[in-house]
Amino acid sequence: MRSMAEPQDHLAHLDHRGDATGFSGQIHALIPKCKLIENFSTAEVRLLSHFMNVYNAERGAEIIHEGDGGDFMMLILEGKVEVVKQDRWNRPQVLALVDAGSTLGEMSMIDGEPRFATCIAVEPTTVAVLDRENLARIIVEQPMLGAKVLMELVLMLSQRLRTTSSRLVQLLDEQTERAANTAL
Amino acid sequence: MRSMAEPQDHLAHLDHRGDATGFSGQIHALIPKCKLIENFSTAEVRLLSHFMNVYNAERGAEIIHEGDGGDFMMLILEGKVEVVKQDRWNRPQVLALVDAGSTLGEMSMIDGEPRFATCIAVEPTTVAVLDRENLARIIVEQPMLGAKVLMELVLMLSQRLRTTSSRLVQLLDEQTERAANTAL
Numbered sequence: 001m002r003s004m005a006e007p008q009d010h011l012a013h014l015d016h017r018g019d020a021t022g023f024s025g026q027i028h029a030l031i032p033k034c035k036l037i038e039n040f041s042t043a044e045v046r047l048l049s050h051f052m053n054v055y056n057a058e059r060g061a062e063i064i065h066e067g068d069g070g071d072f073m074m075l076i077l078e079g080k081v082e083v084v085k086q087d088r089w090n091r092p093q094v095l096a097l098v099d100a101g102s103t104l105g106e107m108s109m110i111d112g113e114p115r116f117a118t119c120i121a122v123e124p125t126t127v128a129v130l131d132r133e134n135l136a137r138i139i140v141e142q143p144m145l146g147a148k149v150l151m152e153l154v155l156m157l158s159q160r161l162r163t164t165s166s167r168l169v170q171l172l173d174e175q176t177e178r179a180a181n182t183a184l
Numbered sequence: 185m186r187s188m189a190e191p192q193d194h195l196a197h198l199d200h201r202g203d204a205t206g207f208s209g210q211i212h213a214l215i216p217k218c219k220l221i222e223n224f225s226t227a228e229v230r231l232l233s234h235f236m237n238v239y240n241a242e243r244g245a246e247i248i249h250e251g252d253g254g255d256f257m258m259l260i261l262e263g264k265v266e267v268v269k270q271d272r273w274n275r276p277q278v279l280a281l282v283d284a285g286s287t288l289g290e291m292s293m294i295d296g297e298p299r300f301a302t303c304i305a306v307e308p309t310t311v312a313v314l315d316r317e318n319l320a321r322i323i324v325e326q327p328m329l330g331a332k333v334l335m336e337l338v339l340m341l342s343q344r345l346r347t348t349s350s351r352l353v354q355l356l357d358e359q360t361e362r363a364a365n366t367a368l
Binding site for chain 1: 269271272290291294295297300323327328330331334335337338339341342343344345346348349351352353354355356357359360
């Protein structure tokens with residue numbers, strides 16, 4: 001089994017700062033801004049941080065590339081990240097600009113499918129990374145913590161799915177309305 | 185703590201058949217059609233069924249009502265269910281027609297938010313129900329099974345979020361294109 005502190009291949013271009021135990025205070029301070037750990041105790045944050053790796057990204061560095069494989073998610077500890085997706089004319093569209101406390105990449109960590117969007121550090125940025133292998137280790141070695149992490153992930157995805165589904169239904173309604181108006 | 189076999193208040197209008205242990209063979213047979221349990225062993229299905237309740241719904245019975253609270257998900261064992269959502273003019277729009285092996289209501293089980301859509305049995309239907317309290321019991325009493333259920337839920341939501349997000353991005357692209365054409 002890979003050592004916890006071994007860096008992710010996909011992040012080899014970033015500066016690996018080791019595992020996140022030395023950052024657990026900083027992670028804990030993000031609780032009010034971070035859904036993933038909002039219900040975590042100090043001890044649980046410390047335990048979780050053993051299974052995460054920390055990386056520094058320079059301004060302009062791509063942390064996640066749309067379409068790539070990849071089996072990790074990240075929690076932004078410091079800095080700002082732009083989330084960009086190519087539209088059908090291959091023009092980059094900014095989907096979001098996020099900062100400390102935001103998490104990115106959960107979907108691919110879970111399902112291993114290609115990344116939905118690209119994430120670029122727009123200022124010097126520090127991230128704590130959790131990969132699928134370490135998530136599996138948490139589940140086996142610390143089942144209650146594992147269940148808690150998974151429960152929070154389910155909650156986050158569920159809320160995002162609600163938001164996205166509502167926007168989709170709204171857009172489809174607008175299309176129907178426009179079609180009806182055109183027909184009049 | 186409520187007994188496992190005690191029926192859900194929101195399902196009091198349906199015929200409660202007791203807990204799902206007597207149905208674990210039927211549940212197991214649905215593995216090829218059901219993402220939630222696709223990686224479950226026979227023993228895991230049997231264990232899970234202890235924490236589920238089975239209900240019969242007559243043709244036309246509403247099993248889930250859009251906008252209601254509700255803290256359970258269900259697995260369709262037999263029958264057919266129509267998923268309907270009101271559009272902004274309060275007209276019911278059929279979102280999906282699903283049958284044995286499909287699961288419904290995961291989002292509200294997890295986050296307790298109002299139901300996104302209404303589910304109506306369009307023929308005599310049997311469902312196995314898992315509620316949040318029993319999910320919590322699984323996590324405490326059978327942590328590895330709990331982690332497995334949660335992992336499958338995360339996978340399902342993640343895949344649905346991808347599909348929904350892609351459709352949303354596509355629709356937004358089409359709008360942009362239409363706006364550009366109109367401007368020409």
